[in-house]
Every structure is written in C-alpha cells, then in structure tokens.
Amino acid sequence: xxxxxxxxxxxxxxxxxxxxxxxxxxxxxxxxxxxxxxxxxxxxxxxxxxxxxxxxxxxxxxxxxxxxxxxxxxxxxxxxxxxxxxxxxxxxxxxxxxxxxxxxxxxxxxxxxxxxxxxxxxxxxxxxxxxxxxxxxxxxxxxxxxxxxxxxxxxxxxxxxxxxxxxxxxxxxxxxxxxxxxxxxxxxxxxxxxxxxxxxxxxxxxxxxxxxxxxxxxxxxxxxxxxxxxxxxxxxxxxxxxxxxxxxxxxxxxxxxxxxxxxxxxxxxxxxxxxxxxxxxxxxxxxxxxxxxxxxxxxxxxxxxxxxxxxxxxxxxxxxxxxxxxxxxxxxxxxxxxxxxxxxxxxxxxxxxxxxxxxxxxxxxxxxxxxx
Ligand SMILES: *Cc1c(COP(=O)(O)O)cnc(C)c1O
Numbered sequence: 001x002x003x004x005x006x007x008x009x010x011x012x013x014x015x016x017x018x019x020x021x022x023x024x025x026x027x028x029x030x031x032x033x034x035x036x037x038x039x040x041x042x043x044x045x046x047x048x049x050x051x052x053x054x055x056x057x058x059x060x061x062x063x064x065x066x067x068x069x070x071x072x073x074x075x076x077x078x079x080x081x082x083x084x085x086x087x088x089x090x091x092x093x094x095x096x097x098x099x100x101x102x103x104x105x106x107x108x109x110x111x112x113x114x115x116x117x118x119x120x121x122x123x124x125x126x127x128x129x130x131x132x133x134x135x136x137x138x139x140x141x142x143x144x145x146x147x148x149x150x151x152x153x154x155x156x157x158x159x160x161x162x163x164x165x166x167x168x169x170x171x172x173x174x175x176x177x178x179x180x181x182x183x184x185x186x187x188x189x190x191x192x193x194x195x196x197x198x199x200x201x202x203x204x205x206x207x208x209x210x211x212x213x214x215x216x217x218x219x220x221x222x223x224x225x226x227x228x229x230x231x232x233x234x235x236x237x238x239x240x241x242x243x244x245x246x247x248x249x250x251x252x253x254x255x256x257x258x259x260x261x262x263x264x265x266x267x268x269x270x271x272x273x274x275x276x277x278x279x280x281x282x283x284x285x286x287x288x289x290x291x292x293x294x295x296x297x298x299x300x301x302x303x304x305x306x307x308x309x310x311x312x313x314x315x316x317x318x319x320x321x322x323x324x325x326x327x328x329x330x331x332x333x334x335x336x337x338x339x340x341x342x343x344x345x346x347x348x349x350x351x352x353x354x355x356x357x358x359x360x361x362x363x364x365x366x367x368x369x370x371x372x
Pocket of ligand 1: 082083084085105107108141145170172173192193194195204205206
C-alpha cells in the first residue's frame with residue numbers, strides 16, 4: 001500500500017495527457033470527439049466519465065480529483081461543487097423514507113428539511129433506530145461540529161444495518177489519517193473538501209466515498225443531471241491542495257495537541273468547559289480515532305466574554321469555517337441559532353505552535369481580566 005502523500009500527489013498521474021507536472025487549469029466546457037472512433041451513445045453499455053465530453057458530466061481535472069481522493073481513502077470518490085451538494089447527492093441516491101439524524105452541521109439539516117418538505121421524508125433522532133426500515137439512512141457526523149467529539153461508528157453501523165438501513169458518515173472533521181469510517185461499518189462517507197482537503201480557505205468542494213464501483217457510477221450518472229460537478233478552477237486548486245495535504249494535516253494535528261495541552265494544563269479561569277475528542281475516554285475511541293482532530297470548542301464564563309475573546313487574538317482570525325492553514329476562532333452564535341452563546345469554536349492552522357499557544361493563552365488571560 002502506498003502512503004497518503006504519494007497517493008495525493010500521484011493518484012491521478014495515469015489520467016494526465018500532457019507533459020505539465022501540475023495539471024493545467026482547463027476552462028473548456030466541451031471536448032473534441034475522436035473522429036476516428038465515433039461510437040453513438042446508444043451503443044455504449046456504460047458512460048466513460050474519464051473521457052471528457054462536456055464539463056457538467058466530467059472534465060479532466062474533476063476526474064483527476066476523484067482519482068486522487070479515491071487513492072487517498074482506499075475508496076471510489078465522486079467530487080461535487082460543495083459539501084452540501086455531496087450530502088444532497090447521497091440522500092438523492094439512497095432515497096430514504098426515513099432519515100435518522102442528530103446534531104451537527106446545520107447545512108445538512110437544511111438539505112434534509114428541503115427533502116422532507118418536497119417528498120415527505122420523515123426525520124427522526126439519531127437513536128430512534130426502531131423507526132428505520134429497509135433502505136432508510138442513518139446520518140452520523142463524527143467528530144461532530146462544533147464540539148469535535150466522537151460517536152461510535154460501529155455502534156451506529158450495527159444499529160442501522162439491523163434495520164436494513166444504510167450508514168452515511170460525515171467525516172469532514174476527521175479526514176485521513178484521523179479515521180476510516182469504512183473500517184467501522186459505514187456504507188458511504190462524505191467530506192466537505194472545502195475544509196481540510198482544500199485547506200487554504202479558497203475553494204468550495206465536496207466528496208462522496210463508496211466502496212462500490214457500481215454505486216460510484218450511479219452517483220456520477222446522477223451528478224451529471226443534478227449539475228453539481230466540481231468546477232474547473234476548484235478542481236485545479238483542490239489538486240494543488242492535496243499535494244500538501246499530509247504535511248498540513250499532520251502539523252494541524254500536532255498544533256492542536258500542544259494547544260489543547262496548554263489550555264487543559266493551564267486551568268484558565270476564563271474557560272468553563274472544553275470539548276474535544278482527545279478528552280473522551282470511551283472504549284471505542286482507541287480503535288476509531290487515530291489522532292487529534294484540529295477543531296474543538298470551549299465554553300467561556302459568559303456570553304460577553306465569548307464575544308470579546310476573538311478581539312484579543314492576533315493569529316486566530318474571527319471567521320466561520322475550518323480546516324484551513326490559518327487558525328480561526330468563531331463565536332459560534334454568529335452561525336448557529338441553537339448553540340450555547342458562550343461557546344467559541346477553534347480551528348487550528350499550521351502556524352508555529354508556540355506562537356499559537358502564546359496568543360491563545362494571552363487572550364484567555366486578557367478576557368478573564370476584563371470580566372472579573
Ligand atoms: C462545512 C461542512 C459541510 C458543508 O460543506 P460545504 O463545502 O460548505 O458545502 C458539511 N458538513 C460539515 C461537518 C462541515 O463542516
């Protein structure tokens with residue numbers, strides 16, 4: 001088995017038709033037919049998405065992104081123009097009558113609500129297994145937004161499968177090497193590639209992963225009509241990003257370990273509670289989790305303190321989103337109507353770890369001083 005970086009950098013080499021070391025940015029929406037080999041569509045048993053015809057169906061860089069992500073994850077990958085397009089595509093393809101869904105990313109709930117409004121899909125809580133039937137879907141986000149805490153994938157896989165339902169895992173918060181949901185029974189995995197795979201806060205993309213070649217083909221067939229293929233420029237940017245993915249994620253993991261250690265050990269009076277996967281002691285954690293997801297949340301002593309805290313930071317921008325090379329904090333009440341208004345989400349970037357620790361702990365002390 002080749003390693004993560006090798007797969008990220010060379011996973012699409014076989015698709016290259018040029019001598020360029022970096023794939024060129026193809027802006028063409030249409031591709032010339034081979035006049036010496038004209039086979040009518042009606043005579044083709046299956047569509048070959050690796051030979052580009054029209055960019056809504058596939059283009060050379062979307063096929064390259066899919067090849068690289070597939071090699072990196074040991075699965076078949078289908079790339080979309082956003083994480084939510086990937087989630088929508090999964091629900092459209094699996095077509096459940098009942099969707100079990102817990103907390104987690106508000107946008108997935110938004111998509112589910114549209115499907116429920118239009119097609120009467122029923123939504124039930126994550127643990128209401130008995131309400132699932134054959135062909136239904138249990139959607140599990142782990143680690144979960146915004147807390148970064150984990151759920152036991154194998155437990156939910158077993159419960160879903162016992163009902164004849166599928167397990168879809170949103171693994172955005174723990175890309176490889178942090179976890180492989182397929183090892184614990186997931187049927188389909190999604191990522192917002194806008195986050196860690198993209199990693200530079202400059203592209204929107206999503207990916208669905210499946211172990212089945214046939215399912216991938218069906219997803220590609222759907223995608224060409226849903227019109228949600230990843231765009232040309234974004235595909236190029238994502239291929240560029242994947243080349244440094246392993247370096248980035250490892251630095252983010254390391255920075256998060258050190259920052260968390262500093263704030264846990266430091267017992268800062270500004271902090272009421274810290275949420276992170278590494279603080280969980282459940283038995284399944286050792287089997288499922290291979291490191292420190294670079295996103296966590298803290299609850300400060302008051303809403304006012306949580307609102308003031310971001311202003312005291314130098315290297316953590318105050319912005320939503322996560323996974324980029326730049327560290328971010330977000331007073332989560334800005335994006336989430338139901339969240340504790342004293343909660344701050346932290347996304348750790350690749351800056352120097354000591355600089356991040358100094359900045360963060362200084363801001364905690366400043367916030368405590370202001371509100372004591
Ligand atoms: C960002 C995110 C999404 C949605 O992805 P987009 O690329 O913004 O559409 C879905 N799930 C999780 C956990 C996310 O963080």
